[in-house]
Amino acid sequence: MRPVSGPTRVARCLIATGICSALLLPSPVHAAQDVAAEQGPVEDRALPPAPLREFPSFHGRLSLRYQWRDSDREQSDQDLFQYLSLDFGRAGRDAVTGALLARGVWDLDGDGLGTFGRSLTSLEDARGSSYDVRLQTAWLGFHELIPATELRVGRQPLFDTPILLHLDGLLASVAAGERVELIAYGGRPYHYWSAGHGGEAAGGVAAEVLPWRGARARVDWMHLRDATLFGDRRDSLAGARFDQATADGRLRGSAAATWLDGETRDLDLGGFWTEADGSWTVDLQLHALMSRQSANTLEFDSFTAILLDELPYREGRMSVARRFADLVGDALVVNAGAYGRVLRDPAAASEFNREYQRYWAGTTFEGFPVADTSLALTADWWDSGTDSILTSAAEFEWRATSATRFSVGSGWSLYRYDFFSRFERTGVRDHYLRLHTELSAALRLRAEVSYEEDDLETWTTAALQLEISF
Amino acid sequence: MRHLIMLAAGTGALVAACSLVTPAVSFQAVPGRDAEFPHAIHLSVDVNLGCLDCHVDATAAAVATMPPFQLCMLCHANPGAERPGDGADELDELGGLDEFDQPAPGDEPDAQAEMDELDFLDDPGIFDEPTEAATDPVETPVAAADQEPAEEAAIPEVLAGFLGADGLPRWSAVTRARIELAFDHSVHARGGVDCSSCHTGLEESQAVGPGLAVPMTSCLSCHDSRAVADGGCLGCHAGVDESWQPPSHDGNWTLVHGAHSRMGASVAAQDCSLCHFEGGPTISCAECHLSVQPADHSLFFRNEGHGPMALFDRSRCQACHQEDTCLECHLSVMPRSHAPGFGEPRNQHCLGCHLGSGSRMRECSVCHLGGTPSHAAAGTPPPSVPAHATATSCMTCHATVKPPRHPFTGDGAYCRKCHR
Numbered sequence: 001m002r003p004v005s006g007p008t009r010v011a012r013c014l015i016a017t018g019i020c021s022a023l024l025l026p027s028p029v030h031a032a033q034d035v036a037a038e039q040g041p042v043e044d045r046a047l048p049p050a051p052l053r054e055f056p057s058f059h060g061r062l063s064l065r066y067q068w069r070d071s072d073r074e075q076s077d078q079d080l081f082q083y084l085s086l087d088f089g090r091a092g093r094d095a096v097t098g099a100l101l102a103r104g105v106w107d108l109d110g111d112g113l114g115t116f117g118r119s120l121t122s123l124e125d126a127r128g129s130s131y132d133v134r135l136q137t138a139w140l141g142f143h144e145l146i147p148a149t150e151l152r153v154g155r156q157p158l159f160d161t162p163i164l165l166h167l168d169g170l171l172a173s174v175a176a177g178e179r180v181e182l183i184a185y186g187g188r189p190y191h192y193w194s195a196g197h198g199g200e201a202a203g204g205v206a207a208e209v210l211p212w213r214g215a216r217a218r219v220d221w222m223h224l225r226d227a228t229l230f231g232d233r234r235d236s237l238a239g240a241r242f243d244q245a246t247a248d249g250r251l252r253g254s255a256a257a258t259w260l261d262g263e264t265r266d267l268d269l270g271g272f273w274t275e276a277d278g279s280w281t282v283d284l285q286l287h288a289l290m291s292r293q294s295a296n297t298l299e300f301d302s303f304t305a306i307l308l309d310e311l312p313y314r315e316g317r318m319s320v321a322r323r324f325a326d327l328v329g330d331a332l333v334v335n336a337g338a339y340g341r342v343l344r345d346p347a348a349a350s351e352f353n354r355e356y357q358r359y360w361a362g363t364t365f366e367g368f369p370v371a372d373t374s375l376a377l378t379a380d381w382w383d384s385g386t387d388s389i390l391t392s393a394a395e396f397e398w399r400a401t402s403a404t405r406f407s408v409g410s411g412w413s414l415y416r417y418d419f420f421s422r423f424e425r426t427g428v429r430d431h432y433l434r435l436h437t438e439l440s441a442a443l444r445l446r447a448e449v450s451y452e453e454d455d456l457e458t459w460t461t462a463a464l465q466l467e468i469s470f
Numbered sequence: 471m472r473h474l475i476m477l478a479a480g481t482g483a484l485v486a487a488c489s490l491v492t493p494a495v496s497f498q499a500v501p502g503r504d505a506e507f508p509h510a511i512h513l514s515v516d517v518n519l520g521c522l523d524c525h526v527d528a529t530a531a532a533v534a535t536m537p538p539f540q541l542c543m544l545c546h547a548n549p550g551a552e553r554p555g556d557g558a559d560e561l562d563e564l565g566g567l568d569e570f571d572q573p574a575p576g577d578e579p580d581a582q583a584e585m586d587e588l589d590f591l592d593d594p595g596i597f598d599e600p601t602e603a604a605t606d607p608v609e610t611p612v613a614a615a616d617q618e619p620a621e622e623a624a625i626p627e628v629l630a631g632f633l634g635a636d637g638l639p640r641w642s643a644v645t646r647a648r649i650e651l652a653f654d655h656s657v658h659a660r661g662g663v664d665c666s667s668c669h670t671g672l673e674e675s676q677a678v679g680p681g682l683a684v685p686m687t688s689c690l691s692c693h694d695s696r697a698v699a700d701g702g703c704l705g706c707h708a709g710v711d712e713s714w715q716p717p718s719h720d721g722n723w724t725l726v727h728g729a730h731s732r733m734g735a736s737v738a739a740q741d742c743s744l745c746h747f748e749g750g751p752t753i754s755c756a757e758c759h760l761s762v763q764p765a766d767h768s769l770f771f772r773n774e775g776h777g778p779m780a781l782f783d784r785s786r787c788q789a790c791h792q793e794d795t796c797l798e799c800h801l802s803v804m805p806r807s808h809a810p811g812f813g814e815p816r817n818q819h820c821l822g823c824h825l826g827s828g829s830r831m832r833e834c835s836v837c838h839l840g841g842t843p844s845h846a847a848a849g850t851p852p853p854s855v856p857a858h859a860t861a862t863s864c865m866t867c868h869a870t871v872k873p874p875r876h877p878f879t880g881d882g883a884y885c886r887k888c889h890r
Binding site for chain 1: 666667668670681682683684685686687688690691692713720721722725726729730743747753754756757760761765766768769770772774775778779780781782783784785787788789790791792793794795796797798799
């Protein structure tokens with residue numbers, strides 16, 4: 001929602017159109033698959049197994065999403081989102097692999113009206129440009145260039161660290177035998193949903209061990225620094241985690257703990273079980289925040305600048321799912337769960353540190369009421385005594401063809417919360433209609449129209465997204 | 471503690487309720503799903519058979535075969551005889567395995583037709599349960615008995631249930647390797663993998679049912695899931711390429727997958743990330759959520775609802791956002807409460823702070839650390855009338871003379887916070 005310079009807009013349109021046109025040409029990968037399909041049945045693979053098929057070395061997706069939004073407050077907004085993902089190579093087969101993920105947001109009708117009192121603003125509007133491009137992932141992986149060593153350079157997510165860390169830097173892992181892996185990394189943290197700022201640094205080491213079948217143990221130490229946003233903050237986090245699964249993988253357990261600057265931060269215990277036929281699934285988790293969390297580096301900080309200190313608590317979570325085959329339609333899936341959080345010191349409960357319960361449930365009818373349709377119902381209730389949020393949703397989908405799906409859904413939310421008074425209530429209703437169709441092996445189209453209303457305002461959104469795979 | 475007890479009680483009630491609902495048709499009730507073969511008896515101390523005594527090809531063949539029918543007959547045709555012992559030797563005496571040539575899995579007629587009809591692509595339990603197509607070859611004892619096996623006169627009734635129309639033993643749907651699976655049984659058997667490591671529960675089983683199926687999770691307990699995925703699904707599955715998605719992803723998956731992701735880190739790590747990781751062949755969580763926000767991130771949520779939600783569980787926000795996200799946006803986009811009327815001329819925010827509880831003022835201090843410059847000049851001075859200089863209680867007069875236009879509690883000292 002910012003002014004846009006004319007020539008730049010035209011240039012971007014031409015570039016986007018050119019890329020789309022080029023990518024609409026049949027890709028070699030899909031062309032080869034089509035030829036293979038025409039050549040007849042796949043050979044019998046029984047004795048012995050056929051040689052493994054080569055996995056394509058290069059993948060990519062380019063998505064263009066046009067979105068128009070309108071409010072009954074005489075506000076409207078048009079945006080063009082662009083997403084590009086690329087990956088090439090396969091670890092274990094290729095010496096070099098890589099991945100790239102980028103997101104561009106172009107505010108087509110930036111009107112320069114500012115953001116005060118507007119309901120259609122976005123995070124990108126806070127960045128002072130009508131065109132915002134973020135490179136979310138961009139890394140190259142080098143495998144076995146040095147024996148038993150893997151290197152990954154660039155912007156990359158570290159999912160296995162005690163906290164999710166997006167890093168601009170270097171990750172190196174060395175295999176010490178078949179069951180031990182040593183990992184080290186360092187660089188600058190990167191944030192998906194903020195523009196970033198200088199003065200940050202992160203580094204760490206980890207060791208991962210597979211002591212016996214189904215078991216995995218990992219210890220971590222990581223150090224982060226913020227130097228500009230809130231002053232100079234430096235924190236070190238140590239973590240230990242152990243996972244064990246039974247031989248058939250149907251029962252899994254985990255235990256984890258972290259220590260922040262030498263003080264125990266949190267403890268986790270988890271268990272997961274699924275019945276052999278998948279008809280039952282049960283998940284149980286216990287989590288405890290052991291110490292008061294004050295201002296820390298951003299990756300470790302629990303929004304304390306906004307929500308003030310976070311107080312120690314204990315939390316239990318249980319989820320149950322059951323699948324009934326052939327009970328109603330093709331299948332009926334029911335899942336439900338409950339969370340409960342209690343503060344270590346209940347008397348310290350406050351606006352920003354609450355005890356609450358959360359209950360949720362959902363069910364999906366497959367092949368019901370008629371074949372090639374499905375119906376899903378969900379509900380979610382958060383309750384902390386004075387405040388509560390209740391949401392429910394329903395969605396019906398029709399698979400018109402193997403390549404085309406229509407879905408229509410509706411959701412309702414009731415927020416009862418402390419705003420100006422203790423009794424603020426806001427009801428929100430939203431309805432949508434979606435179309436998803438595969439125009440070809442490489443081309444997908446998504447269209448969506450949605451309508452949302454609350455007690456103060458209504459919005460209408462229409463979006464059209466074209467996704468090209470190559 | 472009270473809440474935890476309630477939580478446990480509620481969940482227990484939920485589980486009990488689900489247990490009471492017995493599906494009209496279950497695995498146990500589907501004819502042909504369970505073949506009543508007592509592995510427990512055959513592996514017992516009394517009978518003392520080993521796996522390889524019957525499955526003689528398990529260490530040699532890429533796909534383990536069913537025992538030849540005649541091998542069963544070594545005992546069952548003559549119950550008083552000693553156990554077969556070395557099955558291979560017995561087979562040699564009987565003329566070798568070719569004598570009992572039978573269709574091995576995948577060698578059965580029209581394998582491609584079966585491949586085409588494999589319902590595993592439509593079956594949510596692809597990795598856990600048998601497919602309808604795979605179930606078909608299993609005959610019920612009654613059905614098989616009606617089909618007049620080739621050597622009907624010599625077949626004890628107890629074996630009849632395992633024979634197909636051709637009189638040969640048939641594979642169970644749940645233990646037969648799928649023909650689309652690139653799996654070499656002999657490599658595993660010769661590699662020191664104990665039979666019971668994968669075929670769990672055989673020692674106690676009385677029937678070959680879904681409980682004996684070897685799920686993919688069993689493979690992944692040895693094979694690192696990330697390494698498998700890096701090799702591509704095609705490394706093991708002929709029919710699973712980058713465009714394939716599990717049956718569970720059909721239908722309303724977009725709406726309900728959040729519940730699945732709440733099944734703990736172990737599920738997300740082992741199930742979701744098997745296919746969905748950055749640099750992998752399928753769309754990653756991050757890539758999708760860059761364009762499709764979580765279902766509850768409605769426009770209302772973006773404008774207002776995220777605040778109350780963050781008060782419940784701030785860690786939920788932390789899954790994607792750091793604190794600088796809040797600051798970056800709110801430095802430009804004021805909270806929804808700061809609507810017209812919040813400031814001049816109505817100045818509703820004054821009442822929000824000064825007449826509410828202490829929490830009101832704390833909310834302001836989130837952004838307005840140390841107060842705002844406007845506050846220094848915001849006070850409405852008392853009129854320059856001598857009585858105002860000495861009056862100690864404003865409401866002595868203003869309860870009736872020019873009463874305040876805003877709600878009022880307190881005494882003169884309270885008034886003078888603003889009317890200095």
